[in-house]
Amino acid sequence: MALVTSSAAISHVGKIRSNNQDSGFAGQSLFAVADGMGGHAGGDVASALAITRLREIDGEYGSAVDAEFALQEAIVAANAILAETVFEHPELTGMGTTLSALVRVGQSVALAHIGDSRVYRFRDGNLTQITADHTFVQRLVDSGRITAEEAKTHPRRSVLMRVLGDVDSTPDVDLQVMDTRPGDRWLICSDGLTGVVDNDHISEALASEMTPAEVVSDLVKQALDGGAPDNVTIVVVDINSSFDEHGVEPVTVGSASKPVAFEGTLGRRVSRLPGLRLHQRGPADPSHFEPESEDYLDELIEENQRRSRRRKTAWLAGALVIIFAIAVGAFAGYKWTQTRYYVGDVDGQVAIFHGVQQSIGPIALSEVYQTTDIQLDDLPFYTQEQVRDTISADSVKAALEIVNRLGAAVEPEPTPTPTPTPSATPAPEAPAAPVG
Incomplete structure (x- = not known):
């Protein structure tokens, strides 16, 4: 079978x-x-x-x-x-x-x-x-x-x-x-x-x-x-x-x-x-x-090594080009961020910042340009929230205009009402001496 x-x-x-x-x-x-x-x-x-x-x-x-x-x-x-x-x-x-x-x-x-x-x-x-x-x-x-x-x-x-x-x-x-x-x-x-x-x-x-x-x-x-x-x-x-x-x-x-x-x-x-x-x-x-044959193998191995070197050189050149392009792009992007401004707060005070609100890891893309004497708590509640969220500006002039508007929005302190002074009661006149 x-x-x-x-x-x-x-x-x-x-x-x-x-x-x-x-x-x-x-x-x-x-x-x-x-x-x-x-x-x-x-x-x-x-x-x-x-x-x-x-x-x-x-x-x-x-x-x-x-x-x-x-x-x-x-x-x-x-x-x-x-x-x-x-x-x-x-x-x-x-x-x-x-x-x-x-x-x-x-x-x-x-x-x-x-x-x-x-x-x-x-x-x-x-x-x-x-x-x-x-x-x-x-x-x-x-x-x-x-x-x-x-x-x-x-x-x-x-x-x-x-x-x-x-x-x-x-x-x-x-x-x-x-x-x-x-x-x-x-x-x-x-x-x-x-x-x-x-x-x-x-x-x-x-x-x-x-x-x-x-x-x-x-x-x-x-x-x-x-x-x-x-x-x-x-x-x-x-x-x-x-x-x-x-x-x-x-x-x-x-x-x-x-x-x-x-x-x-x-x-x-x-x-x-x-x-x-x-x-x-x-x-x-x-x-x-x-x-x-050994000669043929040696020839092919040598050819492969040459090709490997060319490939590594090409990869290195390509990597350098990519790194350079990334660096140029990053530099151009950073330069653009430094043309921008925004208004925010620092420790409860309104301030103008130079740059943009974002950061790259630990690197901040902005710095304080000018601190004002406007207290955040003096602003209306809605305006306070706007400042905390930051207000973007195309230029320092635009940022100053925003600050001026915020200053105008400061709520005035209430004027105290004067307390009335009680009037003096006139002293009673002394009785007239009798004429004798």
């Missing part, structure tokens, strides 16, 4: 590319994605040839180590086929492909990886990138020269350091065996997905209750909504523990789903690969391979 693994595969050309250079496969135990490079003439051919050769090993294995060995042999054979194809058709020189694949054997998976397609595992709500990109910018990130965020916009982000192609007869492929368990969800994808859709959205899709077919459709839609400048190929694998004597129907997507075709074979050697016709070579693919 065959071990059933629920899976789905999808491949979309994207919104910019004229042809699909990706290929993908979801079988009984083998699941793989290849992202071709080399322009219109070779990328689709490279990925199709690699997947076509690799899917021959889809089947049952006694152990994950056996599956790992089968992956290694198939990848070396696929690399030889690519080299032979380039030998027979020199116009395809430079074509190559990434390849990421896994084979499930019971509670283990055997993984093989080269290039910048990726394998992720989603387990217990956590998304983990299992493979490491074989790119120049990943080298810079690993060495601490740039951050992961800077790598996303680095001009050399498309430079691959390892691929399958006609460069090396023994490609340096990452191989490993890992455990897996029911409930795990594996994702294999080309950089057409990860270059547009971030990990949070990928994790959200994988965490959903959607079937693998629904998940791959949702992720492709997200890539298209994000612009999809590259081909997008996705394989989702759900790990379960059920068995089925009939197994599953293998699915091939992308370039590998069609016969490999070339044009223009006239005058060239006949390839031992049947049914090949050569395409006319199209524009160069932005993704390309560079040899993993």
Whole structure:
């Protein structure tokens, strides 16, 4: 009986590319994605040839180590086929492909990886990138020269350091065996997905209750909504523990789903690969391979350092310009505040202030210009409130006019009423002396 693994595969050309250079496969135990490079003439051919050769090993294995060995042999054979194809058709020189694949054997998976397609595992709500990109910018990130965020916009982000192609007869492929368990969800994808859709959205899709077919459709839609400048190929694998004597129907997507075709074979050697016709070579693919030599790496690192210095210089110059503009604006604003006046109170007396009522933190934008002899308490209640809230003036003359009006509004002290003085009572006249 065959071990059933629920899976789905999808491949979309994207919104910019004229042809699909990706290929993908979801079988009984083998699941793989290849992202071709080399322009219109070779990328689709490279990925199709690699997947076509690799899917021959889809089947049952006694152990994950056996599956790992089968992956290694198939990848070396696929690399030889690519080299032979380039030998027979020199116009395809430079074509190559990434390849990421896994084979499930019971509670283990055997993984093989080269290039910048990726394998992720989603387990217990956590998304983990299992493979490491074989790119120049990943080298810079690993060495601490740039951050992961800077790598996303680095001009050399498309430079691959390892691929399958006609460069090396023994490609340096990452191989490993890992455990897996029911409930795990594996994702294999080309950089057409990860270059547009971030990990949070990928994790959200994988965490959903959607079937693998629904998940791959949702992720492709997200890539298209994000612009999809590259081909997008996705394989989702759900790990379960059920068995089925009939197994599953293998699915091939992308370039590998069609016969490999070339044009223009006239005058060239006949390839031992049947049914090949050569395409006319199209524009160069932005993704390309560079040899993993020390001289080349030193040259790219030196270039990156020069670019980093230029970027820092530009940032510094920009920061200085911004600081200067802020300083000029602040100075101009301060000068304007010193053309303004207002009337307020100081310790209960009406005063004229030079500046504006506001302050910047502990810095006051005004000072006392003149204190008057008008007592705040001598003003009518409503006028007192106006002075406490301050009265703005366009000039010192206007401020003096306000003070004069306030002085005129001073309530006069009441005149005391005089107390009447009691009149004096005349003394009684003395009696007249008798006349004798």
